[in-house]
Amino acid sequence: MSTARTRLAGVTGHRLFWPLVVLVVLLAANTVYRPSFLSVELKNGHLYGSLIDILRLSAPLILVALGMSLVIATGGIDLSVGSVAAVCGAIACLYISEQPDQNSLGGVLTAVAIAFGIALLLGAWNGILVAGIGIQPIIATLILMVAGRGLAQLVTSGQIITINSEPYKTIGVGHLLTLPFAIIIALAVTLVVALLTRRTALGMIIEAVGGNAEASRLAGVRSRRITFLVYVVSAACAAVAGFMMTANVSSADGNAVGLWVELDAILAVVIGGTSLVGGRFYLSGTIVGALIIQTLTTSVYAMNIDPQTALLFKAVVVIAVCLIQAPAFRARFRRRQAPGVPPAAPVEKQKEQVPA
Amino acid sequence: MTTTPLAARGPRAWWRVPQRQVPVLATLALLLVMYGIGVSQYRAFSNIQVVFNIFIDNGFLLVVAVGMTFVILTGGIDLSVGSVVAMTAMVSASLLGDGVHPALVLLIALLIGPTLGFAMGCVIHFFDIQPFIVTLAGMFFARGMCTWISSTSIPITDGFWTSAAQERIRIGENFVTVSVLVALAVVAVAAYTLAYTRLGRNVYAIGGNQQSALLMGLPVGRTKIAVYTISGLCSAIGGILLSFYTLSGAPLIAVGMELDTIAAVVIGGTLLTGGSGYVFGTLLGVLVLGVIQTLITFDGSLSSWWTKIVIGGLLFAFILLQRLVGIRKK
Numbered sequence: 213m214s215t216a217r218t219r220l221a222g223v224t225g226h227r228l229f230w231p232l233v234v235l236v237v238l239l240a241a242n243t244v245y246r247p248s249f250l251s252v253e254l255k256n257g258h259l260y261g262s263l264i265d266i267l268r269l270s271a272p273l274i275l276v277a278l279g280m281s282l283v284i285a286t287g288g289i290d291l292s293v294g295s296v297a298a299v300c301g302a303i304a305c306l307y308i309s310e311q312p313d314q315n316s317l318g319g320v321l322t323a324v325a326i327a328f329g330i331a332l333l334l335g336a337w338n339g340i341l342v343a344g345i346g347i348q349p350i351i352a353t354l355i356l357m358v359a360g361r362g363l364a365q366l367v368t369s370g371q372i373i374t375i376n377s378e379p380y381k382t383i384g385v386g387h388l389l390t391l392p393f394a395i396i397i398a399l400a401v402t403l404v405v406a407l408l409t410r411r412t413a414l415g416m417i418i419e420a421v422g423g424n425a426e427a428s429r430l431a432g433v434r435s436r437r438i439t440f441l442v443y444v445v446s447a448a449c450a451a452v453a454g455f456m457m458t459a460n461v462s463s464a465d466g467n468a469v470g471l472w473v474e475l476d477a478i479l480a481v482v483i484g485g486t487s488l489v490g491g492r493f494y495l496s497g498t499i500v501g502a503l504i505i506q507t508l509t510t511s512v513y514a515m516n517i518d519p520q521t522a523l524l525f526k527a528v529v530v531i532a533v534c535l536i537q538a539p540a541f542r543a544r545f546r547r548r549q550a551p552g553v554p555p556a557a558p559v560e561k562q563k564e565q566v567p568a
Numbered sequence: 569m570t571t572t573p574l575a576a577r578g579p580r581a582w583w584r585v586p587q588r589q590v591p592v593l594a595t596l597a598l599l600l601v602m603y604g605i606g607v608s609q610y611r612a613f614s615n616i617q618v619v620f621n622i623f624i625d626n627g628f629l630l631v632v633a634v635g636m637t638f639v640i641l642t643g644g645i646d647l648s649v650g651s652v653v654a655m656t657a658m659v660s661a662s663l664l665g666d667g668v669h670p671a672l673v674l675l676i677a678l679l680i681g682p683t684l685g686f687a688m689g690c691v692i693h694f695f696d697i698q699p700f701i702v703t704l705a706g707m708f709f710a711r712g713m714c715t716w717i718s719s720t721s722i723p724i725t726d727g728f729w730t731s732a733a734q735e736r737i738r739i740g741e742n743f744v745t746v747s748v749l750v751a752l753a754v755v756a757v758a759a760y761t762l763a764y765t766r767l768g769r770n771v772y773a774i775g776g777n778q779q780s781a782l783l784m785g786l787p788v789g790r791t792k793i794a795v796y797t798i799s800g801l802c803s804a805i806g807g808i809l810l811s812f813y814t815l816s817g818a819p820l821i822a823v824g825m826e827l828d829t830i831a832a833v834v835i836g837g838t839l840l841t842g843g844s845g846y847v848f849g850t851l852l853g854v855l856v857l858g859v860i861q862t863l864i865t866f867d868g869s870l871s872s873w874w875t876k877i878v879i880g881g882l883l884f885a886f887i888l889l890q891r892l893v894g895i896r897k898k
Contacts, residue, residue, distance in 0.1 A: 289700075347887050350645070350700075351840050355887070358827055359880020365873035466873075475704055488698045518719055520819060524712030530705040531691070540696045 227485035230536045231500045234483075234529065238507045245515060258387040262510070268385075270506035271394035272297075272453035274499055276473055277480040278405050279446030281498045284481050286439050287422040287490025288342060288349030290446045293477060295360025296334050297454030297470030300327040302367040304455055305375050305464035314377040323380070328451050334360070335447025339440035353443075357474070364466035374463040384459030394456050401449065406495050415493075418442065422490030476505050479526075483533045504529070591837030591890055592849040598882075599852055602859045610866045617742045622858035627747040628653065628809040630854045632825065633832045634758045635802025637850045638795040640833050641762070641775045643842030644699040646796065648688065649803045650825030651710035652681050654818070656807025658714045660729075661722040661817025670728035678804050684710065685800020689793035703796075707826070714819040721818035724811060733812045747809040754805060759847040771795060775842025831879050832857055835886050856882065 223229060242249045242262070252261035276293050283290045307323035308314055334356060341352035386393040409415030420428040421435045429435045453473070458464045482488060483504055484497025508529060512522035535541045606613040623630075632649050639646045660677045664670065688706045692699050724730070736743040762768035770791040773781040782788045811817060836853030838845025860878050864870045 341884075345888065345891060347891060348840055351834065351883075351887055354827070354830065354834075355880050355883045358831060358883065359877050362873040362876030362880065365871075366877065370871055370873060478700070479704070482701055488700060518715050520715035520719070521712050523708040524716060527705045527709035527712060530701070530708065534697050534701055534705070535691075535695060538695045538697050540694065 227494060228497055228500060230533065231483055231485070231497060231504060234533060235500060235504050235507065238504065238511060242507070242511045242514065245511075249514075254390065257390060258392075259390050262514070264392065266503070266506050266510050267395050268392040269510065270502050271392075271398040272456045272470075273473065273476055273480060273502045273506060274398045275401055275449045275453040275456075276446075276470075276477040277484075277498045277502045278402060278495065279442075279449030280474075280477040281481050281484075281486055281493045281495060282405070282409070282418060282442040283349070283446045284478075284486055284488060285418050285422045285490055285493035286442050287425070288439065288442070289478065289488065290338065290353045290443060291350065291474050292334070292338060292353040292356035292360055293446060293450035293453075294470035294473040295357050295364065296331055296447050296450040297457060297473060298364035298464075298466055299334065299360055299367065299454070300331045300451040301454035301458035301469045302364045302373065302464045302466050303327040303330055304380070305373045305458055306367055308375045308377050308380055309373050314375055315379065317379050320377055320379040324383075324455060327455070328448065331447045331451030331454075332444055335444035336440070338447065339443035342443060343436040343439040361466065364464075364469070366466075368464055368466045370466070372463050372465045376462065380455075380459050381462055382459070384456050384461075397452065397456070401452070402495065402499065405445075409493075409495070419491055419493065422492070424491075477502075479530055480505055483530070504533075588844050591886065592846055592852065594886070594889055595835060595837055595849060595852040595856060599856050599859065602856065602863065606859065606863050606866065613862075613866060616740075618862060620739075620742050620744050620748070622855060622862055623748045623751070624745050624813075625861075626854050626858045627745070627751040628806040628813060629825070629828060629832065629857070630751045630851065631754045631802050631809060632806040633829045633836075633850045633854050634754055634847055635799035635806075636826075636829045636833050637758070637836075637838055637845060637847055638762070638771060638802075639699075639799045640830075640838050640840060641771050641842055641845055642792060642795050643775045643778070644692070644792070644795065645703065645830070645840075646685075646688075646799045647700065647703040647826050648684070648706035648710055649799065649806075649829055650822040651707045651714070652684060652800060652803035653807040653810055653822045653825060654714050654820070655710040656681055656804045657811040657814075657821060658717045658722070658817040658819060660808060660811050661724050662717050664724055664726040664729065665722055670726055673726075674808065677808055678801070681800040681802075681804025681807065682797045683800070685796040685798070685803075686793060688800075689796030692796065693789045693792050699796075711819075711823075717819070718817075719819060721816050723816045729812065730815065733815050745812070747812050750805065750809060754802065755847055755851055758802075762847055767791065767794060772843055775839075775844070777843075828857060828879075831883055835882055837886070837890070839890060 239249075246262075249262050252259055252263055254260075276297070280290055280293065304323040304327040307326060308320060311319040311323075313319065338353050338356060341347045341355070342349050345352075382393055383397070384394060388396050409418065417428070417433050417438055420431070420433055421438045425435045425439070450470070454470060457469050478488075480501035481493075481498050483501035484494055484499070486493045486497060505526070508525060509519075509522060512519065512525060517525075603613075606618075612618070632653060636646055636649060656677050659680060660673050663673045663676065684706055688699075688702050691697060691702050732746050735746050737745070737749065762771065770781070770786050770788075773784070773786055774788055774791055778788060810822065814821065832853035833845070833850050834840060834853070835856055836845070836849030836851070838849060857879065860882075861875055864872070864875055864878075
C-alpha cells in the first residue's frame with residue numbers, strides 16, 4: 213500500500229501533472245458543453261476540427277513561449293516580444309504590399325528575410341543592453357516594448373496594411389501533410405530548440421548562467437555570450453510568431469499584432485513549471501502551458517462569453533496553477549491535510565525556495 | 569543604502585550633489601530644457617495655463633505613479649494598476665447609474681483597489697510567488713470585472729461628480745481642477761510617508777536588501793503587503809480622478825497605463841531594483857511625459873506614435889544614466 217501511495221505521490225508530484233490535469237479538465241468541459249468538440253474530420257486532404265484549430269492558433273504563442281523559456285532560464289525576462297512581432301509583421305506586410313506581384317514566392321521570401329533580419333537586430337539590441345551594459349532584463353526589454361509599438365505604427369504609418377498574397381497567407385492558414393502549416397513550423401522550431409538544448413551542453417550552460425552568472429563565468433562559461441544569444445533567439449521566435457499572426461488575417465495593424473502576447477507567453481512558461489528566478493527550464497511544460505492558454509481562449513469564444521470577461525477565467529486559472537505549484541502553498545496545504553505524514557518532501561521543497 | 573544621507577554630511581565641496589540625487593536632477597534638467605524648447609518654438613506655450621493643463625490631463629497618472637513608486641522602491645512591480653483604475657471608474661459609474669448616494673459610491677470605490685492590493689500582497693508574501701505573476705493575474709481579474717460590469721461605456725450624470733469635474737479653481741487668470749489638488753495632496757502625503765515615517769524607512773530598507781532588513785528585525789511581510797495595498801489605494805484614487813476627467817466609466821480605458829506609470833517612475837530616477845528614489849522624481853517623470861505629449865500636440869505634424877518612440881528613447885537614456893552613476897559609485 214505504501215508503494216502505491218509513493219507512486220501516486222510521484223505522479224501527482226511530477227511538474228507536468230497539474231498543468232496536464234488543468235488541460236484535460238478544460239477539454240472535458242468543452243466536450244460536455246459541445247459534444248462535437250473532440251471530432252476531427254478530413255476534408256480535401258486537410259484535417260479540420262476544434263482541436264486542430266486550437267493547435268493552429270496556439271502556434272504563435274508556442275513559438276514566443278519557447279524563446280521566453282530560454283530567456284527566463286537565464287534569469288531574465290523579455291517583455292518586448294509582442295512589439296517585435298508587431299514590427300516584423302508590419303515590415304513583412306509593407307514590403308509585400310509594395311511588390312508589383314504580391315503572389316510571387318521570391319518577393320514573400322525576401323520580405324520574410326528582411327523582417328527576420330530586423331528581428332535579429334532588435335534581439336541583439338536587447339542582448340547588448342542586458343549582457344553588455346548590464347541593465348536589468350525587465351527594464352531593458354521594457355524600452356523596446358514601449359518604443360517597438362511606436363516603431364510598428366511608424367512602419368505602417370498608423371494604418372492597417374492589408375495584403376493579398378497567397379504564399380504569405382500559407383504561413384498562417386496553409387496546410388502541409390494534412391496538418392496546418394503553422395503547427396508544423398511550431399513543431400519544427402520546438403524540435404530544433406529541444407535538440408540543441410537537451411542533446412548538447414547548451415541547455416545545461418543556459419541553466420548554469422541562470423543559476424549563477426558569475427559562478428558559471430568562473431567555471432569557464434561565456435555567460436555574457438549565452439545571455440546575448442537567448443535574447444536574439446527570443447526575438448527570432450517572436451518574429452516568426454509575428455508572421456503567423458499577420459498572415460492569419462492578411463493584414464498588419466501596428467497596434468494590435470501581438471498585443472499582450474508577452475504576458476501570455478510568460479504565463480505559459482510559468483504554468484509549465486519554469487520558475488521566473490531562472491536556472492531551470494522545461495520546454496514540454498511550456499508547450500502544455502501555451503496549449504492551456506489557447507484552449508481557455510477558444511473555449512471562452514465557443515461558449516459565447518465576452519473575450520474581455522474571459523480575462524476573469526484567465527486570472528483564476530493563473531492563480532490556481534501558480535498556487536498549486538508554489539512550494540510554500542503546497543507545504544502549508546499538506547501539513548494541514550495530513551499532520552502525521554513525515555514532512556520530508558515539503559522540507560526539501562522549502563529549501564529550494566530559500567535562495568529565491 | 570539608506571544610510572547615505574548620514575555619510576553625505578561629511579565635509580565636501582558644496583557643488584557636489586549626492587550621487588543618489590543625480591538621476592532626479594537630470595530629470596529636472598531635461599524637463600526644463602524641454603519646456604524651454606516649447607517656449608522658444610511656440611508662443612502660446614509660455615502661457616502658464618499650459619503647465620496647469622499638463623497637471624489637469626495627468627493628475628490621475630501622477631497619483632497612480634506615486635503608488636507604483638512605493639512598490640518599485642521595495643523591488644517589486646505592480647502590473648494591475650491600469651486595470652484597477654478602469655475597474656474603479658466602472659464601479660463608480662455603474663453604482664451612480666443605479667442611484668446610489670455619491671458618498672457611499674466614493675467609499676466603495678476607494679475600498680475596492682486597496683482590497684485587491686492587499687490580497688495580491690498577501691499572495692506575494694505568504695506563498696512566495698513573484699509579484700510580476702500575481703499582479704498580472706490581478707490585472708486580468710480587474711480588466712475582466714470591467715467588462716463583466718458592462719461591455720459598453722457608462723456615462724456619469726451624478727451632480728456631485730459633474731460639479732467636481734467642472735469646478736474651476738481660479739489662480740489669477742488661470743485655473744486648475746479639483747483633481748489637480750487631490751493629486752498634489754497625494755504626492756505630499758506620500759513624500760512625507762516615505763521620508764519621515766517608519767513605514768517609509770522600512771520600504772527603503774527592504775528595497776536595499778530584503779535579507780538584511782529581515783535580519784534587522786524589520787516587519788518585511790507587513791511592509792510588503794502594505795506597499796501593494798498603498799498602490800491599490802492610489803489606483804483607486806486615480807480611477808476616481810479619471811472618472812472625474814472623462815465623466816464616464818469605460819471597460820477599455822487606461823489599457824497599457826501600467827507601462828506609462830513604470831516609465832514615469834523610472835524616468836523620475838527610481839531604481840527598478842528598489843531602495844533608491846523619490847516621490848518628487850516621480851512627479852518630475854510624470855511631468856516629462858506630459859510635456860512630451862503637449863509638445864507633440866503643439867507641433868501638429870508629428871503623429872501620436874512618436875510619443876511612444878520618444879518615451880522609449882528617454883527610458884533608455886535614463887537607465888543608462890542610472891547605470892553610469894551606479895558604476896561610478898563602485
